[in-house]
Amino acid sequence: MQTALNVYNSKSRQVEKFEPLNPPFVGLYVCGPTVYSEVHIGNVRTFSSFDLIYRYLLHLGYKVRYVRNITDVGHLLDDTSEDRISKKARLENIEPMEVVQRYTVDFHRTMEKFNALPPSIEPTATGHLIEQIELVQTILDKGLAYESNGSVYFDVEAYSKNENYGELSGRNVDELMANTRSLDGQSDKRHPADFALWKKAEPQHIMKWDSPWGKGFPGWHLECSVMSTKYLGRSFDIHGGGMDLKFPHHECEIAQNKAGFDEEPVKYWLHTNMLTFNGRKMAKSEGTGITPRELMEGDHPLLSQAYSPMTIRFFMLQAHYRSTLDFSNEALQAAEKGLKRLMTSIQDLSKLPTSDVSTVQIEDLSEKLYAAMNDDFNSPIAIAHLFEAVKWVNLIKDGKETITPNDRDSLATLMHAFVFDVMGLTDETSGDDTEKIDGLMEFVLQLRQEAKDNKNYGLSDTIRDRLKELGFEIKDGKEGTTYTMH
């Protein structure tokens, strides 16, 4: 490796050299979805970003344990005391676990389409209630939480005597504490800044469990503290999630961990940025965000066509994970064409003519690619360099540059590693029958060549047109005719 990996740590707000706590092992925890509705494309971006990060860490040779939770309880709605999953279950008159199952499966299917690697462990909140209750008790025992009317709240004021609540999100505790905005009515909390560790369940509440404080359910932040600790240890390398989770979710997690386990839980905090659509924010509330399904089916008033998962993934990779990214029909079309060019070039690699000398510098390219990815996973720069390689391939094809057999192999290895392994792109045009189709096409193209040689252009054009209708595009080049599949 020419350069070392550097990552931007949201907590220090600086780029830092990445040094795992226990190399070659890396612990990576990412906040997963709350499974109460179809994922929207913003969620997909977050998980695709972490997929890139996961893949690159693997590519560098790290032994990564990637934990991504499924939130299936405890995430309350804005304006009511109702759990998101409970509400959905009540509305559709089904079991909460049916809601969870339906949208978990949907989530998995969707991420699979986007070629995201599954995490090493995918724990659920409901599967870790005992551990959560234990942590609540521990924090209570330390005097950093209090019971109130069947619920347990984290005591931010007490915690702040020795710790800095707000260190992650840059918030000032005094200001938070001073915020005495009226809580429209009764609150069991001593202080507005306090947050729930355990919530008392009302009699009609469907999802509830026994606890030392009566029937209830865990607070939303608790599961991540518990599950990250259980599977990655009290202190681990990377914790990630969407920007919107920074506060309060991640801030609360840190506080819970420090209160319960007396250790700094996370070395590097990574946050991915949001998605906008036509310059306007993608509404997270139900129904207003655009879903992967709508994109893949082109089923949206603002889309002129369907876009394949790889086009969408490639489009996302062309922006840095910490920048907001604007979705638009036009931008997606551009990505589709760019991706096609990239894939065509990779198909051409193996057929490239070789010679005694190389006029292209594979080593240079390799260094640039690693440098880009080592700079906080800068995929857009890496892609820009990949297009340099595309240009080379085309020039070599035209005989304007040359390459040795060894260099050709190196280039192929490099391109495959970055495009397929690291970026996680797949060639959607090639299937298992590629070889058979290759032979078939060779034969058909030979017949067409004979027609051309006999100046029977009517026939040769008919062949070309028909093939195009079938999804095979013909290109007459100097060195003969080639084709691409769509």
Add this chain to the structure above:
RNA sequence: GGUCUCGUGGCCGAGUGGCUAGGCAGAGCUCUGCAAAAGCUUGUACAGCGGUUCGAAUCCGCUCGAGACCUCCA
């Protein structure tokens, strides 16, 4: 109102105190039976106004504009 991020050429989107991002679209040329593809060349870009500097799109300040979060029993 508070905290933070951002404002780059037709669109998307990188980046750095002085040197080409890249993709797509547009124009011209080469190749070609035609087409497609590919290659080459090309465009007024860095919100506005000041300041620092030999030099700033890149640093500082202000203005305008956009976005995220602000514990509301998340």
